[in-house]
Amino acid sequence: MQEIAEFNTKLTKQRKSSTLLVGVLLTCGFTASIPMFSDSIKHQETLYCNTQSSCKGFNIKRGISYLVDRERRNQLFDNSIQVVKILPPEDDKAVVWGLASSIFLLTAYGVSKALTDHQEKSIHSQFKLLKIKALENDLLESTHIDLFGFSKSSQAEITKQVIARQTQETIQAMKSEGEVQLDHLNGQLQGTLSIKSHQLQVSELDKETAKNELETAEIKRKLDKLNKPVSDAKPTSANEELKTVLIDALKGHEDGYLWKIISSLKPLWLIGNQGSGKTYTAGAIALIRKYCLDAPIYYLIDRHATGDNADVWKFLQSQNTAQTEEDIAAAMADCGQYWLDRIKAKPTDKTQILVDEFTNLRGLVGDVADTFFKLSLTDTRKAKNFFSGVTHNATNDSFAPGTASTRKAGSILIEKFSANGETPLSRVVVRYGLVDVNGNSLEDVEHTLPDWFHPQKIHDHFNGNKIDFDS
Structure with missing residues (x-):
């Protein structure tokens, strides 16, 4: 269906743009997190050597300053070494880059999660629309079948009536002139009898109706006289x-x-x-x-x-x-x-x-x-x-x-x-x-x-x- 194809195209475009954005955010996040993996970048370092060595080349040791200072509290260790040089951190903003890395990574997760939720809702909504369309199509098809059946039934009934009329016309055409005249006389007689019978029934009903109305009117007059209060029995004006x-x-x-x-x-x-x-x-x-x-x-x-x-x-x-x-x-x-x-x-x-x-x-x-x-x-x-x-x-x-x-x-x-x-x-x-x-x-x-x-x-x-x- 065209709707499904258009919907798939839309989802694909959304996934492509979201994937590109998430990739950029992840790249930025991982790049910003690189300083977090090197101590020299983050911390101040101390170069030292043993007092009994020449303090050159491989005899020089490197250590994080605050850890070396902690060891120098041991007098024996402090007397045995000679501090050569203090090296500052290569990048004093390494912590800020680490925080930025976390923000980029969390943003990438949020974008991915939002796209997933949005497309899930869109897919459910599309399924509902497809279901409704399927029901509509079923209803239209059912209605079409019913109309076709009704039309077929009506055509059959019309065909029956046409055949019956043609049969009557054929039988009428086969009758002799005397039979036709006899049918005509019988029809007139039946019609006259029906009219007379109907007139008689109407006349009888009119007679009964008039009789009932007369009796009803007479009863009403008597009841009015009986129900009339004594105080109203005084003579009325003309x-x-x-x-x-x-x-x-x-x-x-x-x-x-x-x-x-x-x-x-x-x-x-x-x-x-x-x-x-x-x-x-x-x-x-x-x-x-x-x-x-x-x-x-x-x-x-x-x-x-x-x-x-x-x-x-x-x-x-x-x-x-x-x-x-x-x-x-x-x-x-x-x-x-x-x-x-x-x-x-x-x-x-x-x-x-x-x-x-x-x-x-x-x-x-x-x-x-x-x-x-x-x-x-x-x-x-x-x-x-x-x-x-x-x-x-x-x-x-x-x-x-x-x-x-x-x-x-x-x-x-x-x-x-x-x-x-x-x-x-x-x-x-x-x-x-x-x-x-x-x-x-x-x-x-x-x-x-x-x-x-x-x-x-x-x-x-x-x-x-x-x-x-x-x-």
Whole structure:
């Protein structure tokens, strides 16, 4: 492998440079230690001879001065010799050279030891890298084998299907015209029987469902009457009776999903194509909250509030209305402060804010709408403010960027439908925002709206023309 070759080259270069350095250090060390092997270099010497000799040539003796002086303490020896000459040391710095020699030798050992330790660690590290690469190669090879096996299996399955289809086509081509017509008639008969059977099953299920809902609603009414305290048994006002009847009707319609939505402080969004009745549905919800939950409308933000949508909003009696571009931008900014003030005040009453055609408004006021939308997801519940918005769709482009997960977790989304782009259908789909009895999120649940769920009928119910919920 190329990595191993490069690693060996690197180690070789390190060893060569280290060997050269260690050789130089050893040479210097041994050279500096030479004076340590000669006494004449290190010590002062005394030349002496016997008094009875001629003190010439080989009769002259040489000795280290301090040793000779030690012997001369013996009087007999001192009287028997004659000192000829005192020779100084040849190099008085011999000890320094000996110390330098030791330093060079120790340095050579240290360099050699450091190189050995460094290369040992490098070799261990390289072994680890090679092991990891080997494991990676094994994994890649295993994956390749698995993919090859999967591809082979898929090709075999496709081949089986092709052969089966070709066999069916061959058998079909061999049939006579009468057999083909008979197969066609049998297919039509089987299809008709299947459709009728399915319709019968659906009809029976609808019948059982309606029966169960009716029995459940009746039991709930009886339980409410039985559980009602004696102190509450006093006669109620006509308006309270109208509220009670309407709320009971909402609770009895399809497991009470509508009342759960209307009474929830989660931001509510209605989407749908033109002609699906989004604005009328929003108006009906706002009126029920106004009459049954005592929540007046604080702000209505709609470019067509007194135009195309005037018939929808005329029953709301909003405290503030924003229609122009400047008023809409100011209203959205004001709502942020309004929510903040209510949160600080910890109110007990409830209010409402309605926004229509929000996607178009974003194009008019820009970042103000995005800030307004983000605050509506977090502040409306704490401010006890019912928020309802209407727009065409629920794509990320329709709302403030970066709020997809927050929208799904903290708001309710209802989709409305139309039959032909003009006639609204009672069918709705709750895309998200509701939970079951165990707290699990419910998504894309089909429901319907009651026939009486219209702003005009809700208004008339509390103004002299009571709705007949049993019809």
